[in-house]
Amino acid sequence: MAQAGQNEILLEVKELKKHFPIQRGLLRRVVGYVRAVDGVSLYIKEGEPLGLVGESGCGKTTTGRCIIRLIEPTAGTVHFRSRLLSSDGEPQMVNLLELGSEEMKMVRREIAIVFQDPIGSLNPRMSVGDIVKEPLTIHGQGKGPEAEERVVQLLGAVGLRPEHIRRYPHEFSGGQRQRIGIARALALNPRLIVCDEPVSALDVSIQAQTLNLLQDLQEEFHLTYLFIAHDLSVIEHISDRVAVMYVGKLVEMAETEELFMNPSHPYTEALISAVPKPDPLLRSERIVLAGEVADPANPPSGCYFHPRCKYAQERCKIEEPALREVSPEHFVSCHLAEELQLRGVV
Amino acid sequence: MNGNSLLLEVKDLKTHFFLREGIVRAVDGANFEIGRGRTLGIIGESGCGKSVTALSILRIVPYPGRVVGGEILFHRMLQGNGSSAVTQVMDLTALDPAGDEIRSIRGAEIAMVFQEPMSSLTPVYTVGDQIMEAILLHQKVNRVEARERAIEMLDRVGMPKPSQTVDSYPHQLSGGMRQRAMIAMALSCNPSLLIADEPTTALDVTTEAQILELMGDLQHELGMAIMYITHNLGVIAEMAEDVVVMYLGKIVERADVVSLFHDPLHPYTQALLKSIPKIGRRSRQRLASIEGMVPDPYLLPEGCLFHPRCPEYMEGVCDQQEPRLLEVKKGHWASCLLFS
Numbered sequence: 001m002a003q004a005g006q007n008e009i010l011l012e013v014k015e016l017k018k019h020f021p022i023q024r025g026l027l028r029r030v031v032g033y034v035r036a037v038d039g040v041s042l043y044i045k046e047g048e049p050l051g052l053v054g055e056s057g058c059g060k061t062t063t064g065r066c067i068i069r070l071i072e073p074t075a076g077t078v079h080f081r082s083r084l085l086s087s088d089g090e091p092q093m094v095n096l097l098e099l100g101s102e103e104m105k106m107v108r109r110e111i112a113i114v115f116q117d118p119i120g121s122l123n124p125r126m127s128v129g130d131i132v133k134e135p136l137t138i139h140g141q142g143k144g145p146e147a148e149e150r151v152v153q154l155l156g157a158v159g160l161r162p163e164h165i166r167r168y169p170h171e172f173s174g175g176q177r178q179r180i181g182i183a184r185a186l187a188l189n190p191r192l193i194v195c196d197e198p199v200s201a202l203d204v205s206i207q208a209q210t211l212n213l214l215q216d217l218q219e220e221f222h223l224t225y226l227f228i229a230h231d232l233s234v235i236e237h238i239s240d241r242v243a244v245m246y247v248g249k250l251v252e253m254a255e256t257e258e259l260f261m262n263p264s265h266p267y268t269e270a271l272i273s274a275v276p277k278p279d280p281l282l283r284s285e286r287i288v289l290a291g292e293v294a295d296p297a298n299p300p301s302g303c304y305f306h307p308r309c310k311y312a313q314e315r316c317k318i319e320e321p322a323l324r325e326v327s328p329e330h331f332v333s334c335h336l337a338e339e340l341q342l343r344g345v346v
Numbered sequence: 347m348n349g350n351s352l353l354l355e356v357k358d359l360k361t362h363f364f365l366r367e368g369i370v371r372a373v374d375g376a377n378f379e380i381g382r383g384r385t386l387g388i389i390g391e392s393g394c395g396k397s398v399t400a401l402s403i404l405r406i407v408p409y410p411g412r413v414v415g416g417e418i419l420f421h422r423m424l425q426g427n428g429s430s431a432v433t434q435v436m437d438l439t440a441l442d443p444a445g446d447e448i449r450s451i452r453g454a455e456i457a458m459v460f461q462e463p464m465s466s467l468t469p470v471y472t473v474g475d476q477i478m479e480a481i482l483l484h485q486k487v488n489r490v491e492a493r494e495r496a497i498e499m500l501d502r503v504g505m506p507k508p509s510q511t512v513d514s515y516p517h518q519l520s521g522g523m524r525q526r527a528m529i530a531m532a533l534s535c536n537p538s539l540l541i542a543d544e545p546t547t548a549l550d551v552t553t554e555a556q557i558l559e560l561m562g563d564l565q566h567e568l569g570m571a572i573m574y575i576t577h578n579l580g581v582i583a584e585m586a587e588d589v590v591v592m593y594l595g596k597i598v599e600r601a602d603v604v605s606l607f608h609d610p611l612h613p614y615t616q617a618l619l620k621s622i623p624k625i626g627r628r629s630r631q632r633l634a635s636i637e638g639m640v641p642d643p644y645l646l647p648e649g650c651l652f653h654p655r656c657p658e659y660m661e662g663v664c665d666q667q668e669p670r671l672l673e674v675k676k677g678h679w680a681s682c683l684l685f686s
Binding site for chain 1: 604
């Protein structure tokens with residue numbers, strides 16, 4: 001998968017924040033904030049699938065949506081190496097959060113999204129052909145025989161047949177619906193696709209087909225993925241690098257193998273150990289975390305993970321750890337990263 | 347706990363749904379047994395009939411479904427424990443689904459934990475009331491004692507501050523806590539069989555680990571048998587002793603957990619095991635996926651139901667003959683024409 005320009009950074013997110021206000025009472029006064037995303041910094045290199053993993057409510061979906069501004073972030077920057085917005089044809093880093101609506105519309109040709117719910121994300125009143133063509137229509141390419149041809153070609157790329165064009169979403173199974181969503185995302189030749197839990201609603205055998213399809217498409221069209229999922233084995237399978245989130249913050253980011261073999265954050269260690277392994281001879285000692293995920297509206301002091309962390313010290317309760325590079329391309333936000341000997345995949 | 351004695355035998359169970367479009371054979375000839383105190387895993391993809399099997403055992407198959415054939419023999423412990431125990435064998439399929447007898451078993455001797463802890467608890471009663479309902483129905487206690495027992499159960503399933511949570515409503519609890527309340531309710535009458543239908547599918551991995559550990563501990567303590575229904579091969583590998591694999595209403599393979607994972611016989615089981623990404627075995631390779639998809643229940647293929655997707659398909663054999671579940675190796679059953 002070594003391609004030219006692979007090391008170019010395609011997307012760089014810095015200190016991204018999204019605080020949702022909590023409103024109470026008759027006057028809808030703001031009484032607090034849910035810190036869904038609270039200072040996330042990450043980068044994705046061109047042609048690389050980056051996995052973003054975390055438990056429900058950790059802010060991974062919000063992060064994905066903030067990047068393409070389906071949700072307006074509260075603070076931070078999102079730099080994207082855009083081709084369409086450059087004057088001289090050379091890709092140029094632009095801050096998406098500063099773009100006007102016309103410019104943002106241009107960039108949305110380069111960044112697409114595949115949603116989790118293959119039922120909720122397809123309009124039941126539109127035929128499959130219209131669903132896949134809609135992005136073309138919006139960008140003024142939806143007329144004439146070329147558009148029809150493009151739709152057939154897109155359906156072919158995701159393994160659907162031309163006669164499916166006139167059918168409606170309810171006539172398809174979950175796996176096929178997800179293929180329709182993927183075809184729609186590919187319509188405008190994007191460079192980055194945000195995949196938000198694309199396989200979590202699918203059965204095991206269909207999940208494998210969809211993962212294979214996503215991998216094939218990535219190689220064929222030189223795509224870059226931000227792959228959001230809660231399933232660590234899926235993340236490990238598809239990603240080159242992995243970022244782990246906990247309560248709105250990034251706790252660890254490293255190359256896939258490094259992260260799974262050599263985790264440096266206690267939360268990553270617990271996550272890896274909690275995954276049920278499909279081998280009865282490997283019934284290992286699981287690390288069972290006590291308590292529950294912290295409330296993002298009322299997070300604990302210091303390190304958000306300290307109430308559940310078995311290595312926590314006095315310092316962890318007071319001081320918030322910053323994300324720092326402990327070894328090349330391995331970022332951790334834990335005070336004790338250097339001292340701890342954590343267990344990876346056995 | 348007598349590991350060898352039988353608790354439940356399912357013999358040629360058939361549960362069909364009679365719809366306007368045709369008959370859906372959700373369960374079509376299931377055979378398996380569960381020993382007292384054992385853990386059986388039932389695995390399969392959506393629509394394979396694993397949940398309907400569970401509902402058939404409890405006789406709560408929703409209309410227009412009906413148990414149309416077979417037997418479900420429940421070895422009911424009447425008194426005492428161990429070798430002095432007297433058991434009575436009852437055929438659950440012969441009971442009236444709304445009769446007194448099945449109602450005295452349902453929720454007491456055979457209890458169930460459902461997948462979705464939000465929709466299987468009613469939002470208008472406190473979790474305490476809901477646990478007490480089961481206790482008051484099956485045990486001769488008054489409300490005060492029932493409440494005490496509910497608090498004790500909540501404590502046992504690891505609910506923080508049980509004497510306060512007993513008065514909370516389901517929406518005030520997190521997903522993991524709701525599932526704990528469900529388990530407390532199911533275990534409140536000391537069942538001899540607990541059916542857990544995808545108990546952790548809606549939960550996060552770290553919560554899932556908590557719940558699985560809790561269920562394992564409680565099984566040790568209380569000695570009940572558990573029937574785990576799930577599509578997650580990892581959960582089965584960690585929890586089950588015996589495994590049944592279902593495909594389109596039929597059992598395709600049955601074995602102990604180690605044989606099933608290390609020496610699977612049926613091509614469907616083999617393909618299923620190959621199609622999951624395994625943590626720690628990262629390779630850039632593609633996953634071995636099963637071609638095609640589960641066929642339409644109204645248009646089932648002739649012969650072996652798996653033959654259109656099977657890599658070992660034998661023309662003229664698999665599309666004509668229907669395989670039977672045969673004991674291929676000792677204790678290892680498979681329903682495939684490769685072995686007949």
